[in-house]
Amino acid sequence: MFITHKHIDYKKRQERLGAGKYNGAYYYSIEIVNNIVPRIKTDRNWMTINVSGYACDHAIIFIHNNVHPELYDWLALYKDLVLVCGIPETCDKVKHLGIPIYLPLSVDVEYLEQYKTEKTKEVAFVGRQPKRMGYEFPPGTDFVEKMPREELLAEMAEYRKVYAVGRTAIEARVLGCEVLPYDERFPDPDFWKVLDNKDAADILQKKLDEIDKIRR
Secondary structure: OEEOOOOHHHHHHHHHHHHHHOOHHHHHHHHHHHHHHHHOOOOOEEEOOOOOOOOOOOEEEEEOOOOOHHHHHHHHHOOOEEEEEOOHHHHHHHHHHOEEEEOOOOEOHHHHHOOOOOOOEEEEEEOOHHHHOOOOOOOOOEEEOOOOHHHHHHHHOOEEEEEOOHHHHHHHHHOOOEEEOOOOOOOOHHHOOOOEHHHHHHHHHHHHHHHOOOOO
């Protein structure tokens, strides 16, 4: 079984999200499918995005929501799951569902490099609007949000400094931006290190082989 962002139920949900459809889980799923899955040798099934009600035993599940991991509790119906978490703390929150492993978030470095450009702007928050709610940013901070990823990357590349977390922060580093902290969960922006999808695939393969006791 192969459950991804191309699943019909996920596409229907996306249509109802409006600007929210430009979310990190969707774009990360694209890169997982294109750059990670083809490099992995396994007989396990794949679920690269959360489509409630669609899963199976003996699967690799990517956990995208670190704030509300309970959204994955429906997976308790299934057995022999490997839960791939992009934040170490999430591993403990989903361990009741299967075997959690920490795989640092990764990006497609080669793809991102095409967006590099001259720095002409100072500082901006970059990401989905809900991620900045409840935070106060210094006067003069721009807000780069509510736009397709291609436009967002091109715009972000023009800034010297950005407030960002997750894969957006990693993308910012590739584009030569200084990453500034704002989310109290991640006080040290150095947590967001550049890791290419291809290298992440190598890490994942080793972890899967350990779990499934396979020697290569």
